[in-house]
Amino acid sequence: DADVTQTPRNRITKTGKRIMLECSQTKGHDRMYWYRQDPGLGLRLIYYSFDVKDINKGEISDGYSVSRQAQAKFSLSLESAIPNQTALYFCATSEVNTGELFFGEGSRLTVL
């Protein structure tokens, strides 16, 4: 089983719908991240959490919210999806101070 698991792997939805992407990890890391990947833009940070009580906005947090339900779980929500949120979303974890990220398999979201 993967150390970092994302669900769903693929999702097609319509404009205005609420969507939740879920992430769970078995690595025991305190730090968790949500990134978005778009062609030509690389990976951009949406939100990150250094522990259960710590949530921080990344560079592109508008239109997104997150919840850190436990050390192992970090979910990303789109309250009202719009087409330009169509992208590949990655959850990742890391140990403190190492910088090395361990990624989930990605969730491809299409908003029609």
Add this chain to the structure above:
Amino acid sequence: AQTVTQSQPEMSVQEAETVTLSCTYDTSENNYYLFWYKQPPSRQMILVIRQEAYKQQNATENRFSVNFQKAAKSFSLKISDSQLGDTAMYFCAFFSIQGAQKLVFGQGTRLTI
């Protein structure tokens, strides 16, 4: 804020050739880590190599090596004896130890073997 720039959107080489992917970054900090990640068509993100800024010696991992030029803020990846399995997107990334401790990625280079 730190920025990472990969100026080659796409590259293509033949099997067994050597290829170098470029990466530059901008920072005022002295202590940081640099990474290269690989994303094959499976879309999985795989760590290729890591370099600590305080180390003068360039990191190597089998066929993969880096040319780290701290003063020039350059961090290129060299792939020797290219193989079909090296076909992927390659992302350069910067991690600030002293600052916000977030990994910042470049735009990526699509490499086709």
